Amino acid sequence: MIALEVDNVDVRFGGLQVLTNCRLSVKAGEKRAIIGPNGAGKTTLFNVISGTVRPVAGRVVSFKRDITRSPAHVRASLGLARTFQITNLFGNLSVLENILLGLQALTRTKYVFYRMTSSFTELIGNAVALLRDWGLEGKKDHPVRSLSHGEQRQLEIILALASKPKILLLDEPTQGLSTAETGLVVPMVRSLEASTTVLFIEHDMDVAFQMADKITVLYYGSVLADGTEEEIRSDPNVAEVYLGLENHDA
Amino acid sequence: MSHKARSLAFLIALLCGLSVLPLILSTYYLGLVTGALILAILAMSANLLLGYLGLASVGQAAFFGVASYAVAIYTRSAEGAAWSAIAVGLLAAVAAGLVFGPLAIRTRDIFFLVIMLAFCQILYGVTYSWRSVTGGDDGLPGLARPDLIPGVSLDGPVSYYVFVAVVFLLVVGAFRLFVNSPFGLVLKGIRDSDSRMRALGYNVWLYKYIAFTASALIGGISGVLHAYYYGCPNPADFSLIHSSSALLMVILGGPGALLGPLAGSLIIVFVREFVSNVTDRWLIVLGFAYVCTVLFFPDGLIGTIGRWWREKSSRGRSHATAPLPERSQEESSTEFVSAGKSN
Numbered sequence: 001m002i003a004l005e006v007d008n009v010d011v012r013f014g015g016l017q018v019l020t021n022c023r024l025s026v027k028a029g030e031k032r033a034i035i036g037p038n039g040a041g042k043t044t045l046f047n048v049i050s051g052t053v054r055p056v057a058g059r060v061v062s063f064k065r066d067i068t069r070s071p072a073h074v075r076a077s078l079g080l081a082r083t084f085q086i087t088n089l090f091g092n093l094s095v096l097e098n099i100l101l102g103l104q105a106l107t108r109t110k111y112v113f114y115r116m117t118s119s120f121t122e123l124i125g126n127a128v129a130l131l132r133d134w135g136l137e138g139k140k141d142h143p144v145r146s147l148s149h150g151e152q153r154q155l156e157i158i159l160a161l162a163s164k165p166k167i168l169l170l171d172e173p174t175q176g177l178s179t180a181e182t183g184l185v186v187p188m189v190r191s192l193e194a195s196t197t198v199l200f201i202e203h204d205m206d207v208a209f210q211m212a213d214k215i216t217v218l219y220y221g222s223v224l225a226d227g228t229e230e231e232i233r234s235d236p237n238v239a240e241v242y243l244g245l246e247n248h249d250a
Numbered sequence: 251m252s253h254k255a256r257s258l259a260f261l262i263a264l265l266c267g268l269s270v271l272p273l274i275l276s277t278y279y280l281g282l283v284t285g286a287l288i289l290a291i292l293a294m295s296a297n298l299l300l301g302y303l304g305l306a307s308v309g310q311a312a313f314f315g316v317a318s319y320a321v322a323i324y325t326r327s328a329e330g331a332a333w334s335a336i337a338v339g340l341l342a343a344v345a346a347g348l349v350f351g352p353l354a355i356r357t358r359d360i361f362f363l364v365i366m367l368a369f370c371q372i373l374y375g376v377t378y379s380w381r382s383v384t385g386g387d388d389g390l391p392g393l394a395r396p397d398l399i400p401g402v403s404l405d406g407p408v409s410y411y412v413f414v415a416v417v418f419l420l421v422v423g424a425f426r427l428f429v430n431s432p433f434g435l436v437l438k439g440i441r442d443s444d445s446r447m448r449a450l451g452y453n454v455w456l457y458k459y460i461a462f463t464a465s466a467l468i469g470g471i472s473g474v475l476h477a478y479y480y481g482c483p484n485p486a487d488f489s490l491i492h493s494s495s496a497l498l499m500v501i502l503g504g505p506g507a508l509l510g511p512l513a514g515s516l517i518i519v520f521v522r523e524f525v526s527n528v529t530d531r532w533l534i535v536l537g538f539a540y541v542c543t544v545l546f547f548p549d550g551l552i553g554t555i556g557r558w559w560r561e562k563s564s565r566g567r568s569h570a571t572a573p574l575p576e577r578s579q580e581e582s583s584t585e586f587v588s589a590g591k592s593n
Contacts, residue, residue, distance in 0.1 A: 050449060051448075052445065052448070052449075071448070071453075072448040072449060073447075073448050073450075073451050073452055073453050073454070076448070076449060076450055076451030077451045081449070081450075082449050084445075084446070084449075088443050088445060088446045088449075089442075089443065089446065090438070090439050090442035090443055090446065091442055091443075092438070092441075092442055093435075093438055093439065093442060097435060097438075100432075100435060101435060101436065101439045101447070101450060101452075102450055104432055104435075105450040105451040105452060106451050109432050110432055110433070110436055110452065111432075111433060112431055112432045112433060113427075113428050113431045113432075113433035113434070114427060114431065115427075115431055115432075116427065116430050116431060117430060117431060117432050117434075117435050118430070120432070159446075159450070160449075163450065163451065
């Protein structure tokens with residue numbers, strides 16, 4: 001079963017061609033890393049998949065459904081969730097309220113305007129339980145802007161997971177984290193259910209190889225290579241543009 | 251005291267305060283308070299947009315004016331109309347919200363502010379020029395207060411004050427429920443990050459549209475009360491000063507604070523009263539008050555008092571966290587800078 005297929009997508013910002021004939025096919029349950037130099041179009045590819053950027057050509061298909069023209073919130077309701085490279089949370093709201101927004105996103109509760117949020121005890125119980133699972137229960141009443149960067153990056157992922165997505169896009173989950181904090185995120189991703197399809201952008205090669213089943217290398221808006229760790233490491237093109245020119249130097 | 255008990259105590263204090271006023275104030279000052287309550291409702295409609303969606307509007311008078319004209323025009327064609335006239339006024343305001351909404355909510359920041367201003371000016375132009383229907387700059391004088399309940403007249407200043415105060419309390423109650431509901435939480439989420447809300451699966455456009463229309467309805471309630479209060483809708487209802495003082499009331503009171511608009515409108519109505527006895531240039535005083543609020547009390551009056559209260563009570567609980575207040579003050583002033591940018 002193919003969870004996500006990006007088919008010959010082109011994206012242009014004015015005169016700048018960001019993605020050219022970009023192709024990607026990810027099986028359900030697969031953990032896929034997207035790597036590539038700065039400006040390769042990795043985040044743009046995520047924006048195309050999640051629906052914030054519309055391609056000028058090509059298709060995006062998820063579980064046999066063409067979602068190329070679907071707005072972002074419809075894709076989310078189909079089970080697609082994402083995190084952001086630059087932390088994108090609700091800074092003035094408490095940690096608990098952030099999670100509530102994630103949990104109620106795909107329920108009818110989100111339209112209720114005639115009952116206090118505090119009266120939804122089951123929903124709040126679920127939110128607290130989720131925070132307990134990830135060790136943030138003690139911070140539930142703190143405003144998110146008072147959290148440390150590491151905690152915010154963690155919350156960034158928890159928020160995306162709250163709606164139990166089928167496909168999860170993680171845009172540089174370890175961005176700006178210390179080695180110790182990165183050590184917390186890796187098992188977090190690893191502990192996701194096997195059925196969850198995960199795509200993630202990662203600059204740290206070791207982290208990428210640790211978390212991914214397969215790796216896609218993006219270069220100037222096109223897919224340069226696709227494959228397992230071994231295939232990527234031995235690919236001469238990848239070595240040249242991305243991993244450096246060790247072989248030639250040697 | 252728990253949060254619930256405190257807000258209940260506050261509500262009872264407000265109720266007592268409002269019910270004592272007719273006994274201690276002269277008819278004239280009671281009239282000023284009535285006017286302030288009506289303006290406070292208008293300010294609440296601006297507060298819904300500014301405090302919960304981060305959209306600063308200087309066009310709330312559009313809904314206010316549409317509702318008051320609709321009441322007057324309808325009453326002229328249907329003599330003795332009471333509830334139906336009020337319904338027509340509110341429907342007209344909601345209709346204006348439904349029509350302007352799709353255009354206005356595509357924009358944000360300064361663009362939203364300007365487009366709302368433009369709507370208001372269009373309506374001002376229409377009412378000013380369309381003499382046969384709107385009476386031009388004379389307005390539509392002679393609107394009498396109807397007997398909403400047979401035998402109970404609203405003609406006296408005290409009875410109309412009671413009516414306005416009851417409506418005000420109902421609006422405050424409904425507003426409080428609305429902003430503390432899951433729907434209200436969604437609005438606060440959109441204020442902080444609309445891109446994240448979309449990614450989570452919220453139809454941001456729809457929420458903004460509904461909130462915009464709700465704010466039109468609240469503005470309409472204020473307009474209907476105003477129409478019966480002065481009995482003469484006129485083009486000044488759509489004026490820039492009217493719209494901007496509604497926004498200023500919110501900023502003075504504190505965006506997002508439930509009773510901020512009431513505090514703001516009482517200050518503005520009474521300052522205008524006293525200053526305009528001394529000088530015609532009371533707008534200068536208003537502008538000065540605005541600048542001072544933005545510079546020194548970015549959280550507004552209610553917001554600043556609320557923060558001071560929280561700090562006092564948290565200091566009472568543990569002395570160890572004594573340096574905390576200073577930091578949070580710093581935090582909120584930087585927050586203001588960024589809020590100012592986005593607004």
